[in-house]
Amino acid sequence: MEAPKLKVGEKVITYVMILISLFILYHAYKISGQKTTAGSPGAFPLMTSLALVVFSVWTWGENRKFSPGLHKSLKSRIGALQEIGFSGDCLLVILFVLVYAFMLKFLGFSIATVIFLWGSMCYLTKGNWGKNLLIALFNLAIILLIFKQIFKVILP
């Protein structure tokens, strides 16, 4: 029976995790350096980051049981990435969120939120722009009522 396949990109992620673990281990050692003893501030971080390295290498070892996916072309890799949830839509939504966070400082909460809600809803639903604007405005009103009036939260 053929071994189950690795998800596309999983090998890369595992190597990245190993590198991150080694980076953390190096910085954990730097906390107390050569003066590391059992009770020094660097002792526990050092032990934990060592465990992190061990577990990341263990994950790499587990992945060796899986057969690598056969994605020879870029198109098939992109297709496989989309299948596991890495769609262009997700990446675009992440960009929308970053822009929203940036806009908060310059446009204020209300305007930035309406733009974000309306823009994302239009993109995700491919729906009616007018209807989505009304929904965005309605949601803003609810948010202002619930968070500002009831929860007394300071909005961005």
Next chain:
Amino acid sequence: MDSVVLNIFTPLLNFQLLLLVAAGTFAGIYIGAIPGLSVTMAVSLLISFTFSWSTHEALALMIGIYCGGVYGGSRSAILLNIPGAPAAIATSFDGYPLAKCGEAGRAIGVATVQSVLGGFIGILFLAVAAPAVSEFALKFAPRDYLLLAVMGLMLVGSLGTKSTAKGLFAASLGIVLGLVGMDTLTGQGRFTFGQVRLMGGINYVTAMIGLFGLSEALIQVSTRNLPIIKQKIDRIIPSWGTLVKYLPLSIRTAILGVIVGALPGTGGDLAALLAYDHAKRTVKNPSRPFGQGAMEGLIAPETANNAAIGGAMIPMLTLGIPGDAVTAIIIGALFIHGLKPGPMLMLDTPDLFWIIVGCLILANIFLLVFGLTGIRIFTRLIEIPKGILIPIIITFSVIGAYAINNNIMDIYWMIGFGILGYLFKIYDYPVGPMILGIILGPLLDVSYRRSILYSKGNVLAFFNNILTNPISLTLLLLIVIMAVSQSKIFGRLKTMGSTSAENESDV
């Protein structure tokens, strides 16, 4: 005794608390029911929103959402075969087949009543066991807290995850993130990379909102166009005969749920799965074959996951160690309100404990009322397109992240954790252990350093103290047993043992 009774009835007699528990339970049911929203996300958002409230009010709302949410996941599990909450995964095994047979109403009714029954059994254990555990916990030394926290992280990292290695990696990464900032004993910066901004550490609420809220919204982007299946609902309230017939199973699985919930790091999702497994092994003549609409397959997980709520509160309140992800967040809420969960909480503020018990009782009563009604509203609600819901969840996450410290940087941190959580979910790294690691990291560090100080810096003396103290030795043995039982060698021995037993019975 009088003060205990008075405190238990406080949420009932205080209109504001009563309203908050009711609102929380109602909201929790629908948050738990809608796939894409989670109780953990809602409670983590609430921490920042209820910052200026009194402790009792904040807890009343969170407890209501907790109880409602754990149950609420069963609705979409039954109607759509999409568990709204992880605790409802096992519910879908037989709940959805029941719905396909036209018995969705009956399934929802039974799930509601069983959840309430499980909830009350959990509360009973909490009320009886917690004061006793709290007394016992005063004998715990720092090394025992260290071992308990390690056990909790091992449990959550290894059980209920596809890969033990990934679970433990996530837990360790969480611990490292929890250590970022100024060392509380020496004032030295750790993992701060010379940045003053990091000396205050990473705010775990921001991490939680990102890991649970934003990441889930991003995952839902890919599945937003899946069609919604419409359901017919009738005959909701179960008969008395049905309840009595399944009472022994309900009680057994409720007790199992309490025990699993009480283990640090485990919660309703694991309790439900173990209870389903127990029902399959012990029920000889189910109403239908398991997996095809067996009523026992619905009753067991639903009773266990709500009983686990009471169980999870036991270590949270008595030891300061979370029983699951939600209680981890509630611990955060207690810290923010100036309280320190642990044995001293029970001694210094016993009224708080009994008010929590009162809120739980009230939440279960409201669960019965709201659970058996409003099902038609629910079917409308789950038909909201995800393309509308996802941006709203993201907006709530942004507000929640900002509201902690009124700092725009927290929003960027939240986005960073959201992207990390998104990657983790795609590649099957669990996020639960990571958030538990962030919360338990400082406790582990301080407990370890205190234990070493107690042993005058001598590592051998440290281990000697563990081996010669009965509590420490028991905890260490439990950790060793857990580690061995997860190993391949043990798995092979178990398989060999069951194979030879089968061969002997054939002969």
